[in-house]
Amino acid sequence: MSATSSLIHDLPRHTVRRAVVSSMANNIYLITAKDTGAQVLIDAADELPAINKLFQDATGDAAVPTSLAMIATTHQHWDHVRALAALVEQTGTPTAAGAEDVAGIISETGVATSHALADGGTLAVDGIELATVHLRGHTPGSIAFVLQEADTTLIFSGDSLFPGGIGNTGESPQRFTSLLNDVQDRLFNRYADDAVVLPGHGNATTLGAERPSLPQWRQRGW
Known part of the structure; x- marks a missing residue:
C-alpha cells in the first residue's frame, strides 16, 4: 500500500481497502463488490472520519453506487469497536x-x-461471501473472515493470527492451546500457503510464511 492509497487488493470482482487508526494501529478493512457496489467493513475500530474516507476512496471501485451492507467485527475487544456505535448511528x-x-x-x-x-x-x-472461522482463545467468540476469489484467498484474522505468532491469550495455557489448535486446524489445514493473512494490527503475511513456525510457537507457549 502506498502512502497515498488505501487500496491493498484489486481483484477482478472485489477491492479491499485499509485504514490504520488510533495509537493502537488498528487495521480497518473495507471490501467492495465491483458488480453490485455492496460493501462489508471489518472492524469499526476508531476514528469515524477515517472510515468515511475509506468509503470516499471506494466510490469509484464499483460500476454502480457503493453502499455499506454489513459491519463485521472480528472480536469484542474495545480497540476494535470504538467507532462501531457511531458508524451504526450514521448508516443504520x-x-x-x-x-x-x-x-x-x-x-x-x-x-x-x-x-x-x-x-x-x-x-x-x-x-x-465471507467464510466465518471461529478461533477460540484470544476471545471466546473471535471470528476470522475469509474471502476467496479465483486463485486468491484473503484471511481477515483479527487478533488471532499475526506475522510471527498467534494472538494474546492472557498467559493462559488453556487459551493458548485452544487458539493455536484452532488456527492450525481451521486456517493452516483448510487453506493453501498462498493465502494472505490480513491481521487486526500490523502488516500482512501468508500462511506459507508462518507455517514452518507452528512447532516453535507451540513449544514456546505464546
Missing part, C-alpha cells in the same frame, strides 16, 4: 460478530449484533 447498517462475543460487544458499545456467527458459516451480502 446491520452488524455481525461471533456469537460468544455478542454480549461483550454490547457491553463495550451498546450495539446489539444483528447476525451472530459460528464456525463453518457464511456471511453474505450482494456480491460478497
